[in-house]
């Protein structure tokens with residue numbers, strides 16, 4: 130039984146060309162890029178090539194690209210670093226309720242240090258209203274952080290609108306573009322952002338490497354201290370093979386342009402149409418159109434997400450859920466909650482996220498398995514039984 | 523986190539799943555931690571549980587423990603059935619991941635509640 134991997138928002142399989150680049154670096158290019166002799170310089174050249182690729186995608190200068198250990202670190206440097214650098218100016222941050230924990234938790238940590246944080250609400254599609262952002266600004270606001278595309282439901286925020294406003298108000302603006310980098314246009318000037326986080330393993334690169342774009346002149350302090358690497362904002366010898374792999378992955382994404390997006394969109398819609406036609410009591414989460422091409426988040430009422438995932442796994446299908454039962458914290462998805470989905474509904478949420486290895490055949494196989502899985506689980510479900518009784522009563 | 527083969531077996535092929543016609547006792551409980559729901563139905567004859575069935579909305583551990591507890595109570599005297607604890611159910615399944623232990627509480631509570639429902643109906647204190 131072939132595996133069908135439908136969890137590309139969680140992570141992606143490393144592309145062969147990237148694996149090749151990684152292997153080449155690991156085997157033959159061990160120099161420390163900060164050293165002057167030939168092998169150090171070879172590593173330096175490789176790494177700087179990756180930086181140029183990133184600068185090209187972001188539309189920025191190479192000096193503005195900081196390599197990090199991943200999306201989480203980039204988000205932490207952005208939030209904590211800007212807060213610390215602006216302590217004299219104010220103590221207020223604006224973000225949203227649907228951010229990844231890599232943004233939410235540093236904000237919570239800052240609250241314990243006396244910072245004020247506004248967590249903006251979203252509408253039922255997961256969309257932030259740019260007017261809410263503007264209305265929340267106080268004289269003490271030093272940072273706005275709003276994600277570009279959401280990892281759970283795929284909703285894409287109108288970042289450029291907020292960017293324009295933030296620039297006019299001279300407030301530092303960060304976006305977590307971990308899910309959109311390499312997929313959507315992330316030109317930092319078009320988006321109007323001062324900081325942008327990206328991660329390699331979401332675009333078929335290796336895990337444990339990412340980047341933070343930092344606009345020249347942005348007031349920011351490091352959160353770790355050590356050597357002078359990455360403009361001292363992220364000290365420590367760089368993960369050179371990782372950076373090179375990330376660069377290769379980004380280069381390949383950029384070369385593909387929007388054709389892959391169109392293909393993923395077709396697959397996603399084929400799956401959604403098939404689900405709607407074959408499974409009763411389902412609901413789509415996320416924006417109908419302003420949504421990542423590969424993301425499909427669906428609520429299957431009267432069933433629980435973890436049980437769907439386990440059952441799909443039996444059919445060789447890998448997906449993810451927003452159910453409380455799958456999270457270690459046993460809390461339902463904060464994203465769905467912010468969208469107004471009650472806990473008993475988000476219980477049955479399933480996220481299927483497509484990537485470059487998925488085919489139409491995969492979709493058809495899922496459509497064969499999924500209705501049976503849901504039907505079986507519903508047959509165990511006490512609330513489905515109650516629902517059916519209500520129907521006939 | 524990984525489930526034992528036994529948990530997966532009970533999840534895949536739950537024993538005694540479904541509604542029971544004219545049960546002698548029904549236990550309906552919800553897990554306050556994650557919001558899952560279990561219903562346990564028992565048939566009792568001469569103070570002995572002669573049949574048990576369940577319906578559960580919940581995670582793999584919730585379904586597997588529900589299935590296991592119905593197996594464990596069948597043929598048990600009520601007083602013995604009341605001694606079945608969640609950790610005994612978990613143990614019978616070859617253990618549960620620590621963050622899933624709370625799911626087995628559902629099975630214990632549903633059993634307690636089904637037995638007291640039976641006793642209430644019979645007017646037994």
Ligand SMILES: Cc1ncc(COP(=O)(O)O)c(C=O)c1O
Nearest residue numbers: 199200201229231280307308328
């Ligand atoms: C939106 C978003 N931000 C941040 C992260 C964290 O990235 P990383 O896994 O590289 O630390 C993720 C990935 O899970 C994400 O989806």
Ligand code: FES
Nearest residue numbers: 454556581584625
């Ligand atoms: S019953 Fe919900 S986590 Fe197990």
